[in-house]
Amino acid sequence: MNSRRIAPPPAGKASVQPPSPFRASRERRRDRELKRDAVIRAAAREFNRRGYHNTSLDDIAARLEVTKPTIYYYVTSKEQLLFECFVAGVEQIRAAFREVRDLAVPARERLNAVLRHYGQAVASEFGWCMVRAEDQDLSPAMSRHIKVLKSEIDHGIRRLIREGVQDGSIQPCDAKMTAFALAGALNWIAHWYREDRSLTGAQIADAFVTIFEAGLRPRSSASRVSARDRTRRRARGSLARSSKLQA
Amino acid sequence: MNSRRIAPPPAGKASVQPPSPFRASRERRRDRELKRDAVIRAAAREFNRRGYHNTSLDDIAARLEVTKPTIYYYVTSKEQLLFECFVAGVEQIRAAFREVRDLAVPARERLNAVLRHYGQAVASEFGWCMVRAEDQDLSPAMSRHIKVLKSEIDHGIRRLIREGVQDGSIQPCDAKMTAFALAGALNWIAHWYREDRSLTGAQIADAFVTIFEAGLRPRSSASRVSARDRTRRRARGSLARSSKLQA
DNA sequence: TAAGATGCCTACTCATGAGTATGATTGAGC
DNA sequence: GCTCAATCATACTCATGAGTAGGCATCTTA
Numbered sequence: 046m047n048s049r050r051i052a053p054p055p056a057g058k059a060s061v062q063p064p065s066p067f068r069a070s071r072e073r074r075r076d077r078e079l080k081r082d083a084v085i086r087a088a089a090r091e092f093n094r095r096g097y098h099n100t101s102l103d104d105i106a107a108r109l110e111v112t113k114p115t116i117y118y119y120v121t122s123k124e125q126l127l128f129e130c131f132v133a134g135v136e137q138i139r140a141a142f143r144e145v146r147d148l149a150v151p152a153r154e155r156l157n158a159v160l161r162h163y164g165q166a167v168a169s170e171f172g173w174c175m176v177r178a179e180d181q182d183l184s185p186a187m188s189r190h191i192k193v194l195k196s197e198i199d200h201g202i203r204r205l206i207r208e209g210v211q212d213g214s215i216q217p218c219d220a221k222m223t224a225f226a227l228a229g230a231l232n233w234i235a236h237w238y239r240e241d242r243s244l245t246g247a248q249i250a251d252a253f254v255t256i257f258e259a260g261l262r263p264r265s266s267a268s269r270v271s272a273r274d275r276t277r278r279r280a281r282g283s284l285a286r287s288s289k290l291q292a
Numbered sequence: 293m294n295s296r297r298i299a300p301p302p303a304g305k306a307s308v309q310p311p312s313p314f315r316a317s318r319e320r321r322r323d324r325e326l327k328r329d330a331v332i333r334a335a336a337r338e339f340n341r342r343g344y345h346n347t348s349l350d351d352i353a354a355r356l357e358v359t360k361p362t363i364y365y366y367v368t369s370k371e372q373l374l375f376e377c378f379v380a381g382v383e384q385i386r387a388a389f390r391e392v393r394d395l396a397v398p399a400r401e402r403l404n405a406v407l408r409h410y411g412q413a414v415a416s417e418f419g420w421c422m423v424r425a426e427d428q429d430l431s432p433a434m435s436r437h438i439k440v441l442k443s444e445i446d447h448g449i450r451r452l453i454r455e456g457v458q459d460g461s462i463q464p465c466d467a468k469m470t471a472f473a474l475a476g477a478l479n480w481i482a483h484w485y486r487e488d489r490s491l492t493g494a495q496i497a498d499a500f501v502t503i504f505e506a507g508l509r510p511r512s513s514a515s516r517v518s519a520r521d522r523t524r525r526r527a528r529g530s531l532a533r534s535s536k537l538q539a
Numbered sequence: 540t541a542a543g544a545t546g547c548c549t550a551c552t553c554a555t556g557a558g559t560a561t562g563a564t565t566g567a568g569c
Numbered sequence: 570g571c572t573c574a575a576t577c578a579t580a581c582t583c584a585t586g587a588g589t590a591g592g593c594a595t596c597t598t599a
Contacts, residue, residue, distance in 0.1 A: 097345075101556055101557080103557095123558090216511065228480070236479075252466060261470075261507070262462075370586095
């Protein structure tokens with residue numbers, strides 16, 4: 046419920062292990078905000094590594110080389126920790142919407158810009174919390190708050206899609222389902238990006254936008270040769286059987 | 293580790309509350325398999341409702357109108373319960389691959405068929421478990437097993453994409469990223485389908501396949517009017533600013 | 540109808556982890 | 570140097586929930 050917001054992660058590659066500001070110097074220095082941010086960021090990292098329920102506050106504290114009560118000095122509960130991580134991630138996406146709102150370009154380009162930022166946010170250190178924060182893990186109040194934020198983003202995407210259909214820059218489609226598909230593909234990055242970090246968040250986002258734009262079906266220019274002619278005939282296949290796949 | 297597999301859910305709309313076979317009749321009947329399936333299905337439902345960690349075995353037992361030790365009579369641990377739910381979901385997708393393998397149709401159509409089954413599986417009662425089963429919640433052995441199954445499906449999709457690019461039925465693209473995007477969009481159904489059940493799993497899957505096929509950019513036939521001409525000019529926008537969105 | 544075998548329950552153990560009471564230590568301002 | 574507030578640690582409490590020990594019915598089979 047704190048209105049402060051975590052700054053986006055420092056530029057450059059994901060820092061491997063940022064030094065804890067707690068043990069930075071022997072004297073206890075008084076930079077509360079800095080330390081609070083460090084607590085939340087450490088929590089995000091641990092949640093990302095081991096999941097919310099499998100991470101104890103002792104784990105997070107150990108990461109920061111402090112003890113559990115110190116965490117509680119900066120935050121009121123474990124739940125709030127998750128919530129703050131969530132908000133930090135979502136805020137990056139909200140910023141993308143604001144940045145794009147007044148641009149004089151077709152809606153599809155504005156949508157692409159938002160999706161690019163979206164993808165990068167999901168690949169950030171807060172991505173996991175943003176995407177996996179379950180209503181079930183949070184109190185009703187926080188759950189409601191999160192739902193509102195999520196819904197806001199969802200409707201922002203739908204609106205851009207509708208505008209794109211209107212201005213002709215986007216293929217006519219069901220805005221709701223399309224928004225679900227786009228957001229889902231991007232959200233899912235948080236699941237596999239931990240294992241496979243061969244690309245940066247920006248590269249992934251770009252690749253996804255390219256895929257969304259083009260679609261699977263070949264464009265006229267690319268389908269000079271009839272697809273049917275090149276189809277491999279298969280041994281035991283039958284076209285009759287294929288009909289039931291449409292059911 | 294049990295090799296038995298749960299049958300796909302009974303046809304028709306999602307049954308609201310199937311009667312517990314435990315209290316079906318006064319006499320204790322000896323249909324072990326049936327009851328075991330009921331245990332796993334009940335677990336899937338509760339995990340779906342409240343999440344894995346927020347569901348106690350007492351909850352699941354209560355659902356079945358039995359007590360916790362009864363659960364342990366059919367299953368060795370909570371972890372195994374999650375694992376069985378996962379496998380039950382994944383098996384539906386594996387079946388789709390088998391069914392499609394020998395069809396003599398372009399790869400894009402085979403891919404579409406798989407994606408349709410995929411979407412329906414994710415919208416099924418086992419969808420949540422299949423999609424949200426985290427490695428972190430499971431023992432190393434089961435985690436490995438799950439990763440193998442997931443990877444199998446992932447590579448199956450990639451293969452179909454590559455075949456489609458080869459036979460000309462699919463737009464040239466990065467098979468790995470495209471597979472991630474498709475699977476992600478479909479997996480995400482498990483997240484929102486609990487709240488919004490206005491469509492059936494099959495309808496959602498169809499809608500998604502349509503979206504994937506078409507892509508966002510209008511097809512030649514649909515873009516008779518230049519997009520640029522229809523673009524709304526916006527008050528405070530500037531094209532100069534838009535350049536930084538590409539960064 | 541006696542003797543297992545099967546199915547299920549009552550009543551526990553026990554580890555884990557969130558959150559707290561209390562007090563020690565340090566720095567800032569006077 | 571003294572005082573107070575900010576900062577952090579030691580050492581707890583306490584609820585929860587996974588898993589188990591042991592026993593009582595009920596059914597099957599001879």
